[in-house]
Amino acid sequence: MALKERINLPGEARTWYGELPVQSLYTAGDAGDRFLKTLKEKDQFMGSPCTACGEVYVPPKLYCEKCMAELKDWIKVGPDGALESWTEVHVGLDGKRLAQAQLVGLIRLDGATTSMVHLLAGAEPNDLCIGMRMTPVMKPAAKREGAITDILHFRPK
Amino acid sequence: MGNRVAIVGVGMTKFVRRALETGKELSWLASKMALDSCGMTMDQIGCVALGTAPDTFDGVHMKGEYLSDGAGCWGKPYMRSYVGGGTGVFSVAQGWYHVASGMFDTCLVVCEEKMSTFQPHAQAAFLTIFDHTTERPLKPNLLWIFALEMNRYMTAYGLKKEDIARVAVKNKNNALDHPAAQIAAPVTIEDVLNSEVLAWPVQRLDVSPVSDGAVAVILANESVARRVTDKPVWIEGCGWALDTAYWTNRDLCYSRCVEEAARMAYKMAGVTDPRHQIHVAEPYDPFDYKELQHLEGLMLCGRGEAAQLTADGVTARDGELPVCPSGGLLGVGNPIAAAGLMKVAELFWQLRGEAGKRQIARKATRGVAQAWGDLMQVGTVVVLGV
Amino acid sequence: MAKPKAQSPKSEVQSPKSAPAAPPYHPIAHGLSDDDFKHGKVCTTRWTADARYAWDRGVAIGRYLDGLKQGKLLGVRCAKCARIMIPPRAFCEWCFKPVDGWVELEDTGVVNTFSLCYVTWDVKRVKEPQVPAVIEIDGASRGMGIMHLLGGVDPKKVFCGMKVKAVWKPAAEREGAITDILYWKPL
Numbered sequence: 258m259a260l261k262e263r264i265n266l267p268g269e270a271r272t273w274y275g276e277l278p279v280q281s282l283y284t285a286g287d288a289g290d291r292f293l294k295t296l297k298e299k300d301q302f303m304g305s306p307c308t309a310c311g312e313v314y315v316p317p318k319l320y321c322e323k324c325m326a327e328l329k330d331w332i333k334v335g336p337d338g339a340l341e342s343w344t345e346v347h348v349g350l351d352g353k354r355l356a357q358a359q360l361v362g363l364i365r366l367d368g369a370t371t372s373m374v375h376l377l378a379g380a381e382p383n384d385l386c387i388g389m390r391m392t393p394v395m396k397p398a399a400k401r402e403g404a405i406t407d408i409l410h411f412r413p414k
Numbered sequence: 415m416g417n418r419v420a421i422v423g424v425g426m427t428k429f430v431r432r433a434l435e436t437g438k439e440l441s442w443l444a445s446k447m448a449l450d451s452c453g454m455t456m457d458q459i460g461c462v463a464l465g466t467a468p469d470t471f472d473g474v475h476m477k478g479e480y481l482s483d484g485a486g487c488w489g490k491p492y493m494r495s496y497v498g499g500g501t502g503v504f505s506v507a508q509g510w511y512h513v514a515s516g517m518f519d520t521c522l523v524v525c526e527e528k529m530s531t532f533q534p535h536a537q538a539a540f541l542t543i544f545d546h547t548t549e550r551p552l553k554p555n556l557l558w559i560f561a562l563e564m565n566r567y568m569t570a571y572g573l574k575k576e577d578i579a580r581v582a583v584k585n586k587n588n589a590l591d592h593p594a595a596q597i598a599a600p601v602t603i604e605d606v607l608n609s610e611v612l613a614w615p616v617q618r619l620d621v622s623p624v625s626d627g628a629v630a631v632i633l634a635n636e637s638v639a640r641r642v643t644d645k646p647v648w649i650e651g652c653g654w655a656l657d658t659a660y661w662t663n664r665d666l667c668y669s670r671c672v673e674e675a676a677r678m679a680y681k682m683a684g685v686t687d688p689r690h691q692i693h694v695a696e697p698y699d700p701f702d703y704k705e706l707q708h709l710e711g712l713m714l715c716g717r718g719e720a721a722q723l724t725a726d727g728v729t730a731r732d733g734e735l736p737v738c739p740s741g742g743l744l745g746v747g748n749p750i751a752a753a754g755l756m757k758v759a760e761l762f763w764q765l766r767g768e769a770g771k772r773q774i775a776r777k778a779t780r781g782v783a784q785a786w787g788d789l790m791q792v793g794t795v796v797v798l799g800v
Numbered sequence: 801m802a803k804p805k806a807q808s809p810k811s812e813v814q815s816p817k818s819a820p821a822a823p824p825y826h827p828i829a830h831g832l833s834d835d836d837f838k839h840g841k842v843c844t845t846r847w848t849a850d851a852r853y854a855w856d857r858g859v860a861i862g863r864y865l866d867g868l869k870q871g872k873l874l875g876v877r878c879a880k881c882a883r884i885m886i887p888p889r890a891f892c893e894w895c896f897k898p899v900d901g902w903v904e905l906e907d908t909g910v911v912n913t914f915s916l917c918y919v920t921w922d923v924k925r926v927k928e929p930q931v932p933a934v935i936e937i938d939g940a941s942r943g944m945g946i947m948h949l950l951g952g953v954d955p956k957k958v959f960c961g962m963k964v965k966a967v968w969k970p971a972a973e974r975e976g977a978i979t980d981i982l983y984w985k986p987l
Contacts, residue, residue: 271862271976272854273547278922279849280533281473284842286436287830293843319435320442322483325449325456403843426824430831434842443828473847533846535923546855547865548887549947551979553921558932558947561915566934569913569960593820594827613917614929627829658893662934662945663885666913763823770822 416514429747465505499787502754589741653678672711951983
């Protein structure tokens with residue numbers, strides 16, 4: 258009686274091992290592509306304002322998520338900004354303790370109404386406070402690849 | 415049953431092999447076009463029904479939430495539905511009961527897929543639909559299921575490959591008139607029969623492609639519909655049903671779940687004689703033989719008769735029962751969930767007489783769109799009418 | 801069949817600069833080519849999921865696998881609908897009740913359907929086709945099949961309705977897996 262059967266010996270409860278072979282190649286998208294290329298080639302952060310809703314999205318978007326209007330005008334923002342929040346991470350993705358704790362922050366660039374997440378460095382946790390001024394540290398121009406990691410991290414200004 | 419619900423606007427992106435746009439951006443392009451098509455704005459939308467297939471394709475976990483900003487979900491009640499390949503048509507049913515219940519006046523239905531993200535080929539994503547213990551160790555391939563079904567179907571009814579290739583020829587040629595089509599081509603039966611063998615009897619031109627794309631439609635109750643358009647297309651019925659999850663225990667020549675879904679939708683629509691009361695059909699055609707199986711499941715012909723119907727030209731655009739006048743998945747493309755909704759969009763244009771070069775010859779006031787999927791076991795059906 | 805449209809204005813489909821003659825009139829989405837990726841014309845990110853699982857075998861499949869290790873195919877029986885089912889399950893999905901017992905089935909069956917597959921699961925071409933099949937197992941109810949591979953036969957000679965028999969791994973090498981059956985050969 259299958260459902261009424263019980264596994265009484267722990268050795269009988271066995272598992273089957275496997276994995277999901279998933280590899281992904283993401284495009285940055287229409288807006289993302291322009292944002293990353295401008296950052297890579299011109300050291301310039303851009304944002305997309307929606308005048309109707311009063312938002313300036315950074316990273317920029319093709320559209321305003323509130324009113325769904327197309328965002329055609331792009332404006333320069335940053336590069337400096339304010340620290341909106343931060344945390345010190347001690348545990349890695351695999352659940353193990355990190356050898357070196359990692360600082361992560363939410364940064365709102367000057368001129369933006371939205372925040373972006375990035376790594377922090379050049380500061381001790383005790384030195385950080387919400388609202389403090391931050392500035393990006395970029396990869397050398399030759400090593401940039403059009404990715405969000407072209408920004409190495411943000412540090413206190 | 416419930417309040418009357420109409421489709422009042424539609425929008426769709428081009429279907430392409432690989433899009434520059436992210437899934438969010440594709441969703442927005444389709445949503446925006448749907449809003450513009452009926453002169454509506456987001457503040458007139460009550461809720462959002464989002465349909466999108468496995469997270470594995472886009473490589474984004476909780477893809478519904480990820481796509482939400484592009485689909486107009488900000489600050490709105492939102493729900494994602496997912497029944498595999500059946501999603502595109504099911505999402506209309508989901509939007510329908512949001513509005514039919516009286517809870518919302520309007521609903522934006524958005525379906526998106528960005529399959530190109532999966533590397534090296536989206537097909538490998540399907541390995542994980544097979545049972546992990548009793549099937550996956552055999553290293554199965556999605557083509558196996560389709561090839562096994564197709565062989566069974568051909569064997570049961572004594573059909574030849576060319577009987578089935580006619581569907582691919584019809585649909586790929588129909589798609590030549592679809593501005594969003596990915597693989598429209600003026601192919602012939604010989605082209606199909608000479609194309610590369612993937613998993614016999616399945617050859618390259620028997621199969622729909624991997625695609626990126628999005629489609630959106632706007633549903634409204636009667637009072638809103640009458641205000642925003644003088645040509646509402648009513649959702650007269652919808653249905654969905656599942657077969658057993660053990661696909662090797664199923665009758666592989668016949669989609670029982672499609673029949674059950676169709677019976678549910680027809681009953682709601684008051685359709686008692688589908689062969690005469692349905693004037694145009696958009697059945698799910700990820701593979702050419704599936705269109706035939708689904709025509710039979712939809713009870714638009716007897717079992718094993720769909721191939722003859724196709725050979726006789728009945729299902730051509732100028733035939734008595736035009737089938738996949740859009741070009742279907744075989745011609746327009748197959749971004750899973752979006753492909754199903756594309757079929758609903760096509761009926762919208764056909765029933766309003768706005769399909770331009772694709773307009774079917776006969777007069778049509780009622781059509782059926784159908785999709786199929788999950789573990790090859792779900793049927794989803796929507797009946798539309800004017 | 802649709803009328804041949806060899807002369808159809810394909811160029812119009814590909815470059816809809818003038819308004820197309822059918823809806824949707826302005827579908828957008830920028831298609832990318834392999835070149836765009838190779839030469840870094842678009843910004844991309846790559847990621848490989850590390851998704852590893854340990855699935856519990858469960859009661860019914862656990863015993864099925866134990867049977868395979870002993871060289872037996874086990875099915876289950878439901879007294880209410882009188883079906884003998886394989887793969888085994890703990891409950892009958894028709895009657896929605898626990899099944900009523902185990903049945904040892906034959907290791908022979910009939911090919912319900914088959915395919916000659918020239919593409920592997922990860923989309924690589926192979927010269928010699930694999931022959932996946934749904935095999936209805938002798939001793940189970942009609943239509944009760946499992947998916948497996950055929951072997952020891954010229955692929956061109958396989959047909960629906962062919963009687964086949966399991967070719968097992970040597971007993972010492974079996975591990976309680978569906979692959980304890982190497983393939984099915986004509987009986």
